[in-house]
Amino acid sequence: MITADKFLIPARELGFNFFTGTPCSYLKPFINYVIDTDGFDFVDSVNEGDAIAIAAGATVGGKRAVVMFQNSGLGNAVNPITSLTYTFNIPVMIITTLRGEPGGPADEPQHELMGQITTAMLETMRLKWAFFPQTEEEVAPALKAADEYMKKHNQPFVFVMRKDDIAEYKLQKKPAASKKDFSITHTDHFELDYKARTTRTPVLEVLQKSVALSAAVIATTGKTGREFYEVGDQKNQLYMVGSMGCALAFGLGLAMVKPKLKVIVLDGDGALLMRTGSMATAGAYKPKNLVHILIDNEAHDSTGGQGTVTGGVSFGTIAAGFGYDKIYSTDRLEKFSEIVEEVKKNDVVTFVHMKTQKGSPEKLGRPKVTPAEVSVRFAEFVQSK
Structure with a gap:
């Protein structure tokens, strides 16, 4: 058993000072120490997958990030x-606990299976892992091994923490006072019949022409990223492939570590429905440079056009409830163009709900740059700002 500072201070000396994740009783001393101690930033994520994406955004922005969660939530993190x-x-860096460890201390029944398969899951995902150091003498070589692996392979490294690896540490800081009175009023401004709305590509053309290279733009997975690439490939654009629903969490992590850079997230209705909780995190931490644009065609356009449920959902009202400071909605392209010009000047966390109809250009291609190449040039762009 070691105290939290015996691992965290040397980790900070290696540059690991951005932490995010979800709580676990095994992790309690770690999380408490990070919250209490100057020189660390902690983002409370709503789930483990979002935590991976937040950390990824922060890493691309130039930070070294650590994700912490209970192994029962490892499944939530598999996709990102x-x-x-x-x-x-x-x-x-990922630190997952080992609840339900075979042969370990008695635990709740819901941890039994996950405890048996946690390390096998890590190996199936080809993740390099090691047990968390149990003595102060083991810390330096453990961190050295993780640091060297991450730098050499540009891949995550996982520590598996068992019960009582960390000594108790009680949280000293008091949480911010909760809000007692809420008054939320929002009216969406959608005017057109579905078939009278524009498709997605003209929306992307308007945005790119207006923004040019003045902001970092993250396009969600599926046809949004593909169409954005076809509109014009630029170094300030990241096209997500997979990790559906993680664009906002990724953009949030980036926005928090690059506060002078405007960060625009292009989301889709299916993707945002999948991880709506990330809006709560964005609204709570309120990065002033974050613009969240939902292009909503009420369909899973990339998989055959099956409908989503967003025809009856007011995302603007949801954004208001989650704490976004500026909210816009429209289904007119000319109005969207006006909104883009306005949000470029905003210095508050902003949500834009743009309704479209489904449909893409014929023979829509795919990016000819690889995700790894996109990641390198995007990181160079954002870290230069």
């Missing part, structure tokens, strides 16, 4: 681990 950090070569 295998299709975001692996695919884009983004090295984050």
Whole structure:
């Protein structure tokens, strides 16, 4: 057993000072120490997958990030681990606990199976891992091994923490006072029949022409990224492949570590429905440079046009409830163009809901640059700002 500072201070000396994740009783001393101690930043994520994406965005922005969660939530993190950090070569440190350890201390029944398969899952995902150091003497070589692996391979490294690896540490800081009175009023401004709306590509053309190279733009997976590439490939654009629903969390991590750079996230309705909770994190941390644009065609356009449920959903009202400061909605292209000009000047976390109809250009291609190449040039762009 070691105290939290015996690992965290040497980790900080290696540059690991951005932490995100979800709680676990095994991790409690770690999370508490990070929250209490100057020189660390901690983002409370709503789930483990979002934490991976937040850390990935922070890493691309130039930070070294650590993700912490209970192994029961490892399943939530599988998709962004295998299709975001692996695919884009983004090295984050992961610390997962080992609840339900075979032969270990008695635990709750819901941890039994996950405890048996946690390390096998890590190996199936081709993740390099090691047990968390149990003595102060083991810390330096453990961190050295993780640091060297991450730098050499540009891939995550995982520490598996067992019960009582970390000594108790009680949180000293008091949480911010909760809001007592809420008054939310929002009216969406959608005027056109579905078939009278524009498709997605003209929306992307308007945005790119207006923004040019003045902001970092993250396009969600599927046809949004593919169409954005076809509109014009630029170094400030990242086209997500896979990791569906993680564009906002990735953009949030980036926006928090690059506060002088405007960060625009292009989301889709199916993707945002999948991870709506990331809006709560964005609204809570309120990065002033974050613009979240939802292009909503009420369909899973990339998989055959099956409908989503967003025809009856007011995302603007949801954004208001989650704490976004500026909210816009429209289904007119000319109005969207006006909104883009306005949000470029905003200095508050902003949400834009743009309704479209489904449909893409015939013979829509795919990016000819690889995700790894996109990641390198995108990181160079954002880190130069």
